Amino acid sequence: MDSDFILRAFLVFVVTMVAFVVWEVKAASPLLPRRLFTNPNVILSLVAMAFVSMAAYGVFLMLPVYLQKLKGFTTLQAGLIMLPGSLAAAVTTLLSGVLSDRLPPKWVGSFFLLCMFITTWQFRTGFYEPRSAAVWDNFFWGLAMGGVFTPLFVIMLASLPQAEFSDASMVMNVVRLVFGSVGTAYATNVFTNRSASFYDALASRVEVSSPAATELLLRLGGSTGGQGFFVPEAETRVKASIQTLLQAMASGEAFQATWRHLALWSLLALGATLLLRSVRGQGQAPLH
Secondary structure, rough: OOHHHHHHHHHHHHHHHHHHHHHHHHHHOOOOOOOHHHHHHHHHHHHHHHHHHHHHHHHHHHHHHHHHHHHOOHHHHHHHHHHHHHHHHHHHHHHHHHHHHHHHHHHHHHHHHHHHHHHOOOOEEEEEEOOHHHHHHHHHHHHHOOOHHHHHHHHHHOOOHHHHHHHHHHHHHHHHHHHHHHHHHHHHHHHHHHHHHHHHHHOOOOOOOHHHHHHHHHHHHHOOOHHHHOHHHHHHHHHHHHHHHHHHHHHHHHHHHHHHHHHHHHHHHHHHHOOOOOOOOOOOOOOO
């Protein structure tokens, strides 16, 4: 929210959303049937979808940034690192649909949401983490995230007559995309603020005039004809290297904090899902 443009855009979104809701309530022929929003399962499904979209889309945005900007991978390398997680998500998307036809989708969705919270919270994004950490953490996160969306759709559609499926699906997709965008903005804001605060915290602990730092600077400057720290160019290079390292470490901690903020949104989605009335996804045809 530090950007004036983002703040203005968010305020426009809030005002227009409220105006749309008021219009729909008062209009003689509303765009969407009002009875759609009198169903508690529909409302809770939309709330859960909003929360989980904020968490998922936040990770979708931040993971490539982490891999390319902090870890230094190319676009191709970052894509290959993320590929196993994408394939895992595709598998569990199908699996959760099959399970939702055979088990109460409320519990299928709750299980995957719990796994999504755990894998998001435990996601390793430190500066010194190996490539394998990103591959495996994203793989397990993809397994969990992929199983979340289908049960929420099934619960909502199973709570409605078939004539309202198209309207309900449209609303669910709008909520997913809108709050996914909110999630990316939220993740970016958290990362920016935490990166600055973590850098200040790390920099405040570095005393260039301390005996240890002075000895390090002398050693690093020893290759400059024995003149050591007192060569201005050497001192400048060393300080720039220290600043770069501190910024990288602060960014790693900021990524970790961002992931944990996003994990809390998936936990809120789990809470909303647990409040849903249990329904069966099976009927005249698979609802998904």
